[in-house]
Amino acid sequence: xxxxxxxxxxxxxxxxxxxxxxxxxxxxxxxxxxxxxxxxxxxxxxxxxxxxxxxxxxxxxxxxxxxxxxxxxxxxxxxxxxxxxxxxxxxxxxxxxxxxxxxxxxxxxxxxxxxxxxxxxxxxxxxxxxxxxxxxxxxxxxxxxxxxxxxxxxxxxxxxxxxxxxxxxxxxxxxxxxxxxxxxxxxxxxxxxxxxxxxxxxxxxxxxxxxxxxxxxxxxxxxxxxxxxxxxxxxxxxxxxxxxxxxxxxxxxxxxxxxxxxxxxxxxxxxxxxxxxxxxxxxxxxxxxxxxxxxxxxxxxxxxxxxxxxxxxxxxxxxxxxxxxxxxxxxxxxxxxxxxxxxxxxxxxxxxxxxxxxxxxxxxxxxxxxxxxxxxxxxxxxxxxxxxxxxxxxxxxxxxxxxxxxxxxxxxxxxxxxxxxxxxxxxxxxxxxxxxxxxxxxxxxxxxxxxxxxx
Amino acid sequence: xxxxxxxxxxxxxxxxxxxxxxxxxxxxxxxxxxxxxxxxxxxxxxxxxxxxxxxxxxxxxxxxxxxxxxxxxxxxxxxxxxxxxxxxxxxxxxxxxxxxxxxxxxxxxxxxxxxxxxxxxxxxxxxxxxxxxxxxxxxxxxxxxxxxxxxxxxxxxxxxxxxxxxxxxxxxxxxxxxxxxxxxxxxxxxxxxxxxxxxxxxxxxxxxxxxxxxxxxxxxxxxxxxxxxxxxxxxxxxxxxxxxx
Numbered sequence: 001x002x003x004x005x006x007x008x009x010x011x012x013x014x015x016x017x018x019x020x021x022x023x024x025x026x027x028x029x030x031x032x033x034x035x036x037x038x039x040x041x042x043x044x045x046x047x048x049x050x051x052x053x054x055x056x057x058x059x060x061x062x063x064x065x066x067x068x069x070x071x072x073x074x075x076x077x078x079x080x081x082x083x084x085x086x087x088x089x090x091x092x093x094x095x096x097x098x099x100x101x102x103x104x105x106x107x108x109x110x111x112x113x114x115x116x117x118x119x120x121x122x123x124x125x126x127x128x129x130x131x132x133x134x135x136x137x138x139x140x141x142x143x144x145x146x147x148x149x150x151x152x153x154x155x156x157x158x159x160x161x162x163x164x165x166x167x168x169x170x171x172x173x174x175x176x177x178x179x180x181x182x183x184x185x186x187x188x189x190x191x192x193x194x195x196x197x198x199x200x201x202x203x204x205x206x207x208x209x210x211x212x213x214x215x216x217x218x219x220x221x222x223x224x225x226x227x228x229x230x231x232x233x234x235x236x237x238x239x240x241x242x243x244x245x246x247x248x249x250x251x252x253x254x255x256x257x258x259x260x261x262x263x264x265x266x267x268x269x270x271x272x273x274x275x276x277x278x279x280x281x282x283x284x285x286x287x288x289x290x291x292x293x294x295x296x297x298x299x300x301x302x303x304x305x306x307x308x309x310x311x312x313x314x315x316x317x318x319x320x321x322x323x324x325x326x327x328x329x330x331x332x333x334x335x336x337x338x339x340x341x342x343x344x345x346x347x348x349x350x351x352x353x354x355x356x357x358x359x360x361x362x363x364x365x366x367x368x369x370x371x372x373x374x375x376x377x378x379x380x381x382x383x384x385x386x387x388x389x390x391x392x393x394x395x396x397x398x399x400x401x402x403x404x405x406x407x408x409x410x411x412x413x414x415x416x417x418x419x420x421x422x423x424x425x426x427x428x429x430x431x432x433x434x435x436x437x438x439x440x441x442x443x444x445x446x447x448x449x450x451x452x453x454x455x
Numbered sequence: 456x457x458x459x460x461x462x463x464x465x466x467x468x469x470x471x472x473x474x475x476x477x478x479x480x481x482x483x484x485x486x487x488x489x490x491x492x493x494x495x496x497x498x499x500x501x502x503x504x505x506x507x508x509x510x511x512x513x514x515x516x517x518x519x520x521x522x523x524x525x526x527x528x529x530x531x532x533x534x535x536x537x538x539x540x541x542x543x544x545x546x547x548x549x550x551x552x553x554x555x556x557x558x559x560x561x562x563x564x565x566x567x568x569x570x571x572x573x574x575x576x577x578x579x580x581x582x583x584x585x586x587x588x589x590x591x592x593x594x595x596x597x598x599x600x601x602x603x604x605x606x607x608x609x610x611x612x613x614x615x616x617x618x619x620x621x622x623x624x625x626x627x628x629x630x631x632x633x634x635x636x637x638x639x640x641x642x643x644x645x646x647x648x649x650x651x652x653x654x655x656x657x658x659x660x661x662x663x664x665x666x667x668x669x670x671x672x673x674x675x676x677x678x679x680x681x682x683x684x685x686x687x688x689x690x691x692x693x694x695x696x697x698x699x700x
Binding site: 012013014032033034035036073076077078079080101 | 464465466469477491494495497498501502503640642645646648
């Protein structure tokens with residue numbers, strides 16, 4: 001039944017430490033976790049946040065002590081149509097919960113990032129992409145309707161065919177056009193919880209790019225893992241992985257194993273992810289998966305979310321945290337700049353646990369959507385202070401020169417001037433934001449850094 | 456099970472109702488906020504409750520409405536066999552101490568109302584061969600603390616009532632489960648300092664479903680709070696006088 005009094009306003013809340021998944025940078029804020037999404041009275045700046053899987057400063061308040069509205073408790077399903085797969089839910093519902101509830105009924109998220117611990121609202125706000133981008137594009141392509149609580153306190157519906165500009169600004173808009181409260185999306189029908197997976201060792205970057213292109217026609221999901229420490233003729237050496245949902249006949253009576261979760265209980269010492277240990281890991285990984293033409297059935301969790309099995313894996317990078325860098329370069333740029341990026345990373349020995357390469361399909365119409373037709377590269381960089389920041393600006397220079405862009409869900413460091421050069425439709429996005437939130441009620445540390453919002 | 460559920464819209468009640476819905480139990484929601492119950496009903500249906508999930512009005516502060524509410528549950532479910540009450544009121548000690556009206560409303564809902572409702576349900580269930588009653592009390596009722604004794608007193612009374620109800624009705628096949636949550640992160644506890652061993656609503660829900668199935672009469676959730684309260688109950692009075700909690 002609830003309280004006799006109203007829940008405390010923002011000012012009464014205790015200060016909490018707030019960081020992205022990379023745990024760098026770290027700030028403090030006051031966090032509301034309401035069962036029903038609403039905007040607090042008064043015009044104080046607010047920042048919507050989901051499960052905190054954005055790596056950088058996208059979900060960190062604009063100023064220390066700022067108010068954050070965490071959506072995770074607003075996770076009711078409003079309706080599900082088992083004939084069409086249309087799901088109408090509140091923004092805080094996670095993909096993990098969608099998978100738990102709907103995979104047994106034969107439905108799957110249409111697009112999923114590399115973690116399932118992400119809310120539907122965040123999937124819209126970041127316009128996330130997955131291993132099927134070459135075929136299906138990004139999350140926004142499957143969204144039919146968004147309900148948004150805008151800065152003036154109104155509930156506004158938008159979609160591909162109503163308030164289209166607001167829709168295009170909200171998909172990929174990093175939660176800065178308003179508080180996303182409800183989303184209607186189309187799930188994908190699947191017959192089983194299993195994935196038919198093939199892995200193939202590839203010797204270098206050209207072979208990797210060629211492999212991704214070859215696989216794109218026949219496989220719904222493709223991705224490559226690159227050993228970042230390989231140099232010279234080995235640059236781009238790695239494993240190509242492709243998959244598709246398995247049919248009932250292929251699976252037979254097999255039952256998915258119970259998921260086991262490990263937890264990283266404390267911050268790892270700084271030396272754990274040294275170039276030596278990572279080099280060893282990468283070499284072993286290559287040997288393990290490199291055997292040609294390995295084909296097998298794996299549970300969807302292992303195919304899509306290998307790291308989700310280790311709760312708090314971000315702590316492996318120690319107390320200083322890490323940055324994730326993800327960029328996409330247009331196909332026209334060719335493989336040379338990709339090789340240059342990889343060479344540069346290998347040369348500075350910026351140890352990377354995970355280097356992921358993926359070919360992207362057509363770009364979305366959403367103004368700030370990240371993917372564009374070409375190749376995307378994502379990797380972790382342990383945070384070592386100014387030298388890491390300098391490295392990122394150096395990588396960004398290559399990206400700007402090639403008309404590529406970086407992914408805001410990962411970014412913590414990019415300069416405003418560089419970002420503006422990467423996003424040709426930034427002005428259109430700003431115009432929509434000027435209309436719906438002229439006073440910048442919705443802002444983040446990232447929007448202060450990139451869009452000149454007041455802190 | 457066919458469950459009449461008071462408080463399924465928020466917090467621990469929402470989590471527990473979902474668990475029941477997902478395993479196919481039929482639900483009828485009771486509460487004050489019809490709009491909120493409609494949304495909860497849609498959610499529970501989508502999660503697998505045999506639908507449609509209906510709801511009716513009930514205010515724990517107005518016992519005159521209880522027979523009608525239980526009739527409505529009987530009509531909707533074809534005789535309910537389980538009553539769950541997670542609803543209750545909370546307000547910080549200072550505000551209750553300063554406002555007799557609020558304090559009265561809280562004592563009415565948490566003790567008088569909940570006890571009257573459970574008593575009436577027990578009579579109904581006993582008359583038709585048995586059933587289950589599950590109500591949420593609190594660890595705050597286990598020992599009075601200066602910072603929380605008004606809310607705690609309402610729950611102490613409820614715990615004693617539920618304990619006795621179970622003794623009185625178990626022979627007539629009515630099993631009564633008293634749930635004592637420790638500190639759980641919900642809308643009710645927003646802004647309060649978070650102590651060690653704080654739990655999540657779904658942890659409590661899982662434990663309650665297990666306890667209901669096993670026919671237990673008392674659980675602490677998360678379970679560690681049984682130990683915590685063992686210690687707190689054992690604290691000598693001079694110590695309690697000195698500590699600020």
